[in-house]
Amino acid sequence: MSRKPIKFPQNSMMNHPEVRPVFERLLGPRIEPEDCKMKPVSATNVRHEDSVAALASQMCHGRAFPLYLDRRHRQKFGTPEADWPDGTYDGLRARDWLCKACGVRIWSELDTDPEAAERFLKIYNRYSRWQARRLGKI
Known part of the structure; x- marks a missing residue:
């Protein structure tokens, strides 16, 4: 079972250089802001x-x-x-x-x-x- 990468806030302890590699191994790589932009979708989802x-x-x-x-x-x-x-x-x-x-x-x-x-x-x-x-x- 694969997990989706988790995004941490900038001031999170998870961004500490010693803590982050351990959690990346467990949770997957960090999601960068440009990767998490949502695509625009119609308000009604109607073609x-x-x-x-x-x-x-x-x-x-x-x-x-x-x-x-x-x-x-x-x-x-x-x-x-x-x-x-x-x-x-x-x-x-x-x-x-x-x-x-x-x-x-x-x-x-x-x-x-x-x-x-x-x-x-x-x-x-x-x-x-x-x-x-x-x-x-x-």
Whole structure:
């Protein structure tokens, strides 16, 4: 069974020139500070391609989702097209709307909050059905 090397503080008695060789033989070589740096890891440990937040970002930066929001707004509130034309929602307004609808402040919370992710997926499914009808796939 092999042991991992142990790191001692600078002021530790283990760093004394007479004590250290004995403990290195027992515990292994000292770990230098550059060897113990941790690699950066995603806060959510989610691959980008599997991320709900990445999907939300792609949707809002595309052209179809803001158009969907414009048409949804007109239909829901009975607003005439002259008062709410296509292009009223842009990427930033779409992002703000989506965050508010999902109950999050930033997209990355969609990867960590299961309830918000579920709300997003309902919105995504409605949007996908609208897009399929618009493109004549249904």
